[in-house]
Amino acid sequence: MSDVKGETTLPPYYPEFYGFPPFYTRQPNTLSWSSQLSQWRSFILGYCRAHKLWRLNLVDAMDTELFFNKSINRKLPLPTIREVVDDLVKTSNAEWLSSEKSIAYIFWRTPEDFASQIYGWIDSTGQKNTVLTLLELTEGDHSTDQEFYGMDQAMLNKCLNVLVKRGQAQVFSVGDDKGIKVW
Amino acid sequence: MAFRRIELTPALRPLLLPNETLLFVQDAVGLYEGRYKVPNFQNGSAYLTTHRVCFVNNDEPRKYSVALELKDVEKYELYTGFLKSSPKITLYLRPSNPSLLNSGDRSASRSPTKTPIQTPPRSSTPLPPANTPRQWICPICTFPNPLPSNFGSSAAIPPCLTCGVKPNRAVIDVAINPSAPTLRPPNERSDDSMLQAGIDRSKNACPRCTFINDQALRNCELCGEFLSLSDIDDALTSGNSLSRNESPAPAYLGSVPSGEQIDSVKLSFRAGGEKPFMERLKGSMVQRKWLLEQAPTAPTITAGAANLTLDVQDGEVSFNNLPVSTERVIGVRGLERQNRNLRMNNQRAIAGAFEDLEALMSRAKEIIALAENFATQLADNPSLANSDAKEALDQSTALLALRPSDFSVTKDQISSSSSSLSLYHAELARSIADFLADDRRSILKKEGGAITLVDLWAIYNRARGIELISPSDLENSANLFDKLQLPVRLRQFKSGLLVVQERTRTDEKVAKSVLAWMESLSEAESWDKRVDRRWGPSILARDAAEKFGWSIAVANEELEMVEELGVLCREVGIEGVRWWKNPWITAS
Structure with a gap:
């Protein structure tokens, strides 16, 4: 995956347009742009999932394979990246x-x-009604196979807020650390 | 009736004859026959040319457009209008003589070589006899004299060109009115004219040798004499209709109460403009350019170029004094002599024309014709085909031919009444449309079907040479293209670039042709090797400009337009915008 020689070696989340030069220019035609945009969206999401990327620094990402196709020497410009994000x-x-x-x-x-997903994992591992620290969730030894493993703390807070809103969890603050209890 | 239907240019202006120039245009004109308004001819534009007065209906120009030849006009007068009655110009027609009407276009084919022979004594007749195909045979010397084109019942009888003796009027009547002989009491004729007229015309007898020719022949089979045209011509015009230039049938307009003779036509000027119209009418009636049209084709510069700088009227006289030669030399010798004469004339024409600018202007038409002639001769003759010379000739022809006497509308051709500016722009728009649609120039074709307004302005002004138009006039006129329903239209691209293009050229057509071209591009051609082939070739605006003959600006705009349609998509790179087939839209 790291070396992109031909389309065949590309992982499946790469869009078929990855090797198409106009893919790296924002199309003024609205119809073209909407399909181009949706391709870029799914590509960014797919790429980040595959690389377990939680936060994207646009300037740094510009030179990664995500936005820079070395084989045809085309780069998505920063303003267009911003537009997609x-x-x-x-x-x-x-x-x-x-x-x-x-x-x-x-x-x-x-x-x-x-x-x-978090709720399901807690449920399936029988940890309901116990207090878990947030670090246990994202960096604990038991959750390594989970998609949310390694999630950024700020993002995790946001996800847990969803659970709180659903009335399925409660978040505690213990000093600097945070804990969560799901029922 | 002297009105005839006329042909219009694609831009709905009257199609001008060769040598005819437009003098004046006035809109909001109505037409009267005698005292009566002519239905359907009440709202139109009047075009005054050196040869005709044309009326073009505003609403249905193709249907209701007529012209009146100035040579049929005997006199004219101006009525300045009173209270609600608009000013009018009345044109009194010559007593109608239908056999004369169709004669104009035949003269050219009838007189192949005219070498000057003895010049007749200058008569007081203002219209010297050299211009019409109709002939009268001199009873004294049997020389076939041409009949003056405007010869009417009241005009003075011209003397014979060879012997100078004035003939009996009856002789001329025979020539004018071929159907007359049977009606006329025979005792009016002199003995000699009896000789001529007495020959059985219905059998098409030769007036010189009396051999009875076939009806269809125009020259006597034995002596080569021009056969008196009367009977044959009537048969031909009514039957086969040989005349080419314009639809021969006179248009009868409206019904006229029986017993009332229509001998005048009125132009009613509802929006003014009658005075300049009148002035120019006066001028053209005095100049009588239509005589020049029928003048001998060979230029007649006798010695040096002394008479080249004469003004138009003098020039005309010098033309008209040339008698028509009927001298005939047959065989190779004749051809050679003909060639020699032609060469000499050409030489003189060129020598004279380049002597000074004024002369060049007055000789422009001949010189253009000569240059074209030389060009074709060179092209025909491969041994002579020196490419440089050819190119130079081609170029000079092109440049000379760019002088559009029939395309230039000037402000002084338009009256100075209130609506004059818009009328001027409308006429200018028509003239530009004609200019663009002209096949000889094929400007739009050369420019790939679209020309930017700036380029058009340059080309059009170069073609005008003098009386240049301002950019704003051009833009104003171009804005009228749609309103006037001309065959070209003004189009504004997204960026604001204005181009003029054919009306029929739609965006879809352009897109289709671009796409077809891109598909036809060979695979190996000009693209980044690293890019997967399935995306197809890519082009730059430059390539498209080259292919379709567009200017770069137009190519850019056209491609952007095609992109707008979703056929192409762009890639902005270091070398500019590169265009690809759009896989997003075509795929979905």
């Missing part, structure tokens, strides 16, 4: 870290999905 934010698949729009959290699953 903006669109992700609209559907709550992403969230800007600050108003500068240089770093974004990428929810390659929506917070709701993650919340359900």
